[in-house]
Amino acid sequence: xxxxxxxxxxxxxxxxxxxxxxxxxxxxxxxxxxxxxxxxxxxxxxxxxxxxxxxxxxxxxxxxxxxxxxxxxxxxxxxxxxxxxxxxxxxxxxxxxxxxxxxxxxxxxxxxxxxxxxxxxxxxxxxxxxxxxxxxxxxxxxxxxxxxxxxxxxxxxxxxxxxxxxxxxxxxxxxxxxxxxxxxxxxxxxxxxxxxxxxxxxxxxxxxxxxxxxxxxxxxxxxxxxxxxxxxxxxxxxxxxxxxxxxx
Amino acid sequence: xxxxxxxxxxxxxxxxxxxxxxxxxxxxxxxxxxxxxxxxxxxxxxxxxxxxxxxxxxxxxxxxxxxxxxxxxxxxxxxxxxxxxxxxxxxxxxxxxxxxxxxxxxxxxxxxxxxxxxxxxxxxxxxxxxxxxxxxxxxxxxxxxxxxxxxxxxxxxxxxxxxxxxxxxxxxxxxxxxxxxxxxxxxxxxxxxxxxxxxxxxxxxxxxxxxxxxxxxxxxxxxxxxxxxx
Numbered sequence: 001x002x003x004x005x006x007x008x009x010x011x012x013x014x015x016x017x018x019x020x021x022x023x024x025x026x027x028x029x030x031x032x033x034x035x036x037x038x039x040x041x042x043x044x045x046x047x048x049x050x051x052x053x054x055x056x057x058x059x060x061x062x063x064x065x066x067x068x069x070x071x072x073x074x075x076x077x078x079x080x081x082x083x084x085x086x087x088x089x090x091x092x093x094x095x096x097x098x099x100x101x102x103x104x105x106x107x108x109x110x111x112x113x114x115x116x117x118x119x120x121x122x123x124x125x126x127x128x129x130x131x132x133x134x135x136x137x138x139x140x141x142x143x144x145x146x147x148x149x150x151x152x153x154x155x156x157x158x159x160x161x162x163x164x165x166x167x168x169x170x171x172x173x174x175x176x177x178x179x180x181x182x183x184x185x186x187x188x189x190x191x192x193x194x195x196x197x198x199x200x201x202x203x204x205x206x207x208x209x210x211x212x213x214x215x216x217x218x219x220x221x222x223x224x225x226x227x228x229x230x231x232x233x234x235x236x237x238x239x240x241x242x243x244x245x246x247x248x
Numbered sequence: 249x250x251x252x253x254x255x256x257x258x259x260x261x262x263x264x265x266x267x268x269x270x271x272x273x274x275x276x277x278x279x280x281x282x283x284x285x286x287x288x289x290x291x292x293x294x295x296x297x298x299x300x301x302x303x304x305x306x307x308x309x310x311x312x313x314x315x316x317x318x319x320x321x322x323x324x325x326x327x328x329x330x331x332x333x334x335x336x337x338x339x340x341x342x343x344x345x346x347x348x349x350x351x352x353x354x355x356x357x358x359x360x361x362x363x364x365x366x367x368x369x370x371x372x373x374x375x376x377x378x379x380x381x382x383x384x385x386x387x388x389x390x391x392x393x394x395x396x397x398x399x400x401x402x403x404x405x406x407x408x409x410x411x412x413x414x415x416x417x418x419x420x421x422x423x424x425x426x427x428x429x430x431x432x433x434x435x436x437x438x439x440x441x442x443x444x445x446x447x448x449x450x451x452x453x454x455x456x457x458x459x460x461x462x463x464x465x466x467x468x469x470x471x472x473x474x475x476x477x478x
Binding site: 135138139141142145146149150152154155158159162163165166167169170173174177178180 | 404408409411412415418421422424425426428429432433453457460464468471472475476478
């Protein structure tokens with residue numbers, strides 16, 4: 001186990017393993033997403049309250065899940081990178097940040113589109129999940145802004161890792177403070193959506209979508225991290241050898 | 249190991265605190281401009297909107313808190329960048345005293361010279377927004393805990409950006425999402441008091457958040473200063 005982790009920490013082995021994982025992750029993720037979407041959009045029964053409008057759940061929930069999972073992943077990588085000084089972890093953070101920001105934006109967008117017919121408004125300040133998702137997007141953007149403005153690579157790595165950890169320990173506080181604020185405030189009667197527990201014919205496409213989107217995110221993350229690794233290691237021998245091939 | 253001439257931890261803290269306070273007092277415009285900004289912009293809102301008494305009391309807490317955070321963000325650039333520019337920061341980092349403690353002294357001095365004046369001047373803004381006297385007292389209590397938490401959180405943003413020139417907007421981008429809980433509870437607690445509800449839970453939350461920030465901010469800032477000044 002430790003031997004494997006040590007191997008993974010070396011850029012060269014990471015690159016190799018990532019290259020062999022992508023051809024598995026990407027097709028299986030896309031396949032699951034197609035299956036999930038077709039089943040969800042055409043075969044799942046309409047919701048008894050929301051009709052067909054609920055079907056956006058098959059995009060919204062995976063996007064929201066990925067947006068939180070990506071930040072947790074970045075926080076974990078930042079922790080690893082700062083404590084054990086593993087360089088790969090910094091590359092993983094760089095790879096994950098724009099993807100996470102994009103999925104956060106997607107979750108906000110689909111949530112807003114879903115909210116229009118259900119709550120009668122594009123945006124509802126009273127919903128803690130919506131507002132804390134917005135703040136999460138700000139955390140992603142702040143990370144990318146800090147990263148982009150520090151020219152020195154080593155400094156940018158460490159400082160932005162600190163920022164991610166600070167953001168990560170604040171996310172629960174942000175979420176609960178928004179939630180408590182709404183409970184201090186009068187409750188919104190519009191937000192009583194949901195109804196009973198989800199039926200299995202609706203659930204399976206959703207699970208397929210979640211797993212598929214995760215695999216899709218994983219393959220994109222690996223591709224982006226690979227690019228970041230090769231960019232950082234471009235002066236090393238193995239990278240030159242691999243990129244230039246037999247020209248050397 | 250060099251014996252540090254019997255300098256206790258407290259004396260290092262005190263020396264840093266006094267030195268920073270004097271630094272701020274030497275340039276009063278650094279302190280006064282954000283305060284004047286705070287007063288002028290909060291006083292500008294009633295011109296722009298319907299200035300009936302009911303509406304002013306409704307929006308007052310929110311505007312006062314948003315403006316307090318905005319004017320506070322303006323003061324953050326002086327927290328570390330002045331020392332980084334003239335090289336003092338390197339000596340502070342090299343000193344035998346623990347860096348988180350010196351950072352905490354700098355944060356306290358920053359609060360003393362930016363947060364305290366803001367609290368002192370805030371009753372005037374409360375009167376502009378038609379607040380009752382006891383509401384103003386609640387506002388002062390929220391500002392007391394809130395501005396110290398803002399100093400602590402802002403210190404992280406300021407220390408992360410010391411290697412960047414003109415980082416003022418960047419600091420705001422970094423720390424604003426983290427300051428949102430303070431904004432929510434600061435403004436809501438005043439608003440709750442105006443409607444006659446109990447406010448002690450909001451004040452509890454703000455003091456808890458303040459203590460929580462106190463537990464990690466000096467260490468995070470010290471780590472960021474070390475990395476940034478490499």
